[in-house]
Amino acid sequence: MIKDIIEFKRNQLYETIGLVGLTAEETLTISKELERFMNYHAKINGKTTDMQTNQAKIHVSVLLNILKVISKEKLDLPFELNDQFLKKAEWIRFDMAHTLLHAIIENYGSEIEEYIGECVPIHGIFPKEVQSFHESLKHLDTIFHLNHKSPVYIGEYLPFMDIKNETVLFCYTPHYSSAFNYGIIQGLSKKFNHSLKVKILDHCNGGQFKIVG
Numbered sequence: 001m002i003k004d005i006i007e008f009k010r011n012q013l014y015e016t017i018g019l020v021g022l023t024a025e026e027t028l029t030i031s032k033e034l035e036r037f038m039n040y041h042a043k044i045n046g047k048t049t050d051m052q053t054n055q056a057k058i059h060v061s062v063l064l065n066i067l068k069v070i071s072k073e074k075l076d077l078p079f080e081l082n083d084q085f086l087k088k089a090e091w092i093r094f095d096m097a098h099t100l101l102h103a104i105i106e107n108y109g110s111e112i113e114e115y116i117g118e119c120v121p122i123h124g125i126f127p128k129e130v131q132s133f134h135e136s137l138k139h140l141d142t143i144f145h146l147n148h149k150s151p152v153y154i155g156e157y158l159p160f161m162d163i164k165n166e167t168v169l170f171c172y173t174p175h176y177s178s179a180f181n182y183g184i185i186q187g188l189s190k191k192f193n194h195s196l197k198v199k200i201l202d203h204c205n206g207g208q209f210k211i212v213g
Contacts, residue, residue, distance in 0.1 A: 036079040037096070040103065056094035056150035063092050065123040066100055069116050077103050091149065098175050110179040117176075117183025121191045133194035137167055137211070140184075144173075155206065165213060171206035178207025185209060 067083045125146045140157040155173035171181045196213030
């Protein structure tokens with residue numbers, strides 16, 4: 001009976017999150033953590049949401065990056081997620097990252113969201129051929145889709161570079177705010193040690209930015 005319960009939970013964790021290779025003890029532990037997470041997920045969505053119906057996924061490195069910020073800043077959240085267990089998966093359901101961001105923003109405001117966005121370029125998947133800030137802007141949409149995969153449209157980044165050293169970046173990212181995307185721009189500038197000035201032209205749908213430098 002106990003073996004059947006553990007196997008059921010193990011399959012549930014694989015289908016819901018993508019975790020594999022869990023021991024019986026790990027399965028029971030992460031199942032308890034996930035239950036608290038799912039209760040919060042259902043609460044913010046106003047109803048119980050089946051995460052299995054959402055096929056969009058995010059690379060685990062992005063989620064682990066968010067958890068590093070939580071640990072470093074000692075943020076208090078209504079649930080726990082064990083990064084050692086999450087490392088057993090390569091791709092995680094996108095809903096997990098979205099709910100995690102929501103919990104952080106709800107408790108600590110948009111400034112922490114900007115900081116998390118700033119950390120993303122450091123730990124996410126990054127093409128080796130991109131070796132400068134302007135190249136990273138040019139290929140930002142490609143970088144976005146390297147760290148996300150989905151059979152449906154989940155957003156895009158559109159940079160326009162008609163004037164030398166000046167870029168207008170249009171972000172259409174329904175799940176990531178202008179604060180998060182502003183942080184990404186700042187993170188890219190730090191990654192490549194590039195000085196710039198950023199003006200937010202529009203906050204809607206992920207933001208529109210004028211980048212000079």
